Amino acid sequence: MATFYNCRFHGFQDTLCDDRGWHFFKNCYIEGTVDFIFGSGTSLYLNTELKVLKNGGFISAQARNQDDTTGYSFVHCDITGMAQDSFLGRAWSKMPKVAFLYCNIGAVINPLGWSDNNKPDRDT
Numbered sequence: 001m002a003t004f005y006n007c008r009f010h011g012f013q014d015t016l017c018d019d020r021g022w023h024f025f026k027n028c029y030i031e032g033t034v035d036f037i038f039g040s041g042t043s044l045y046l047n048t049e050l051k052v053l054k055n056g057g058f059i060s061a062q063a064r065n066q067d068d069t070t071g072y073s074f075v076h077c078d079i080t081g082m083a084q085d086s087f088l089g090r091a092w093s094k095m096p097k098v099a100f101l102y103c104n105i106g107a108v109i110n111p112l113g114w115s116d117n118n119k120p121d122r123d124t
Contacts, residue, residue: 001021003026013035013036017038018038018039018043022042023043025048028045029049029051031053032051032059033054036059037050038063039061040062040063040068040070045077046077047076049078050080051080052109058086058088058090058115060090060098062097063092065093071096071097074098074100079104081108084108086108090114
């Protein structure tokens with residue numbers, strides 16, 4: 001388990017490996033381009049700014065498989081950036097679980113919101 005308060009994570013691709021275990025992020029700032037929050041953790045992101053730096057980027061790539069109990073929850077987060085046509089996430093593994101609740105989703109996000117990673121069997 002780990003808790004992060006008022007932290008800044010700057011990166012490009014794969015900025016934050018959120019894998020294995022329970023994690024809590026509050027009042028943080030995370031930026032990146034592709035899959036900048038990835039892994040198979042069970043995490044809550046609260047009041048966190050997610051800044052997309054590249055057109056066509058992906059915020060999350062959650063790696064949950066069928067029997068896993070993992071997932072990401074983004075609550076009261078701000079999605080910002082200068083990018084366009086980006087996605088909230090994509091299906092890195094077969095059964096990802098990602099929820100965006102009460103978030104301010106800026107114009108950087110494609111209206112589709114989510115990508116199945118060109119694997120229609122992951123549209124569940």
